[in-house]
């Protein structure tokens with residue numbers, strides 16, 4: 519009985535401590551965070567929206583093309599492994615992100631909505647994979663966009 523109670527108490531304690539542990543284990547890097555906020559988040563929002571509903575006109579496709587270019591540029595900037603981060607899987611995660619950005623650009627350049635939908639899944643997955651490997655410091659600020 520007593521033992522059971524302790525186990526329950528321990529489970530409760532773990533539950534309470536877990537969010538703190540996640541934050542403590544967060545992959546903090548100001549340059550990466552700035553890049554996420556300045557480029558990756560706004561550009562991916564434009565792309566996710568274009569994939570959800572194909573742009574209605576040339577201006578919309580042009581905006582999506584610029585966004586795809588911004589993602590490719592961001593992938594380029596993310597290539598050097600940030601200080602204090604493990605090179606693996608960082609390099610693989612960046613490569614997957616770069617590939618998805620490239621596929622997105624090709625789909626948008628061809629104004630191919632079906633291809634964009636496909637590349638979008640890979641793009642979203644690349645965000646998720648990297649954030650699982652390197653959790654953002656603000657747990658509440660995880661990617662909220664959905665493909």
Ligand code: HEC
Pocket residue numbers: 544545546547548550551554555558559562596608611612615641642644645646648649652653654655656659660661662663
């Ligand atoms: C190669 C790794 C990597 C990829 C790919 C990546 N991110 Fe991030 N992202 C990070 C890291 C690391 C942080 C946390 C930086 C910090 O907290 O210092 C972060 C933080 C964030 C945050 C939290 C921002 C905040 O205000 O706290 C959001 C939102 C985000 N990324 C969106 C995205 C989206 C959307 C994509 C894909 C289109 C993406 N990220 C792709 C590494 C990545």
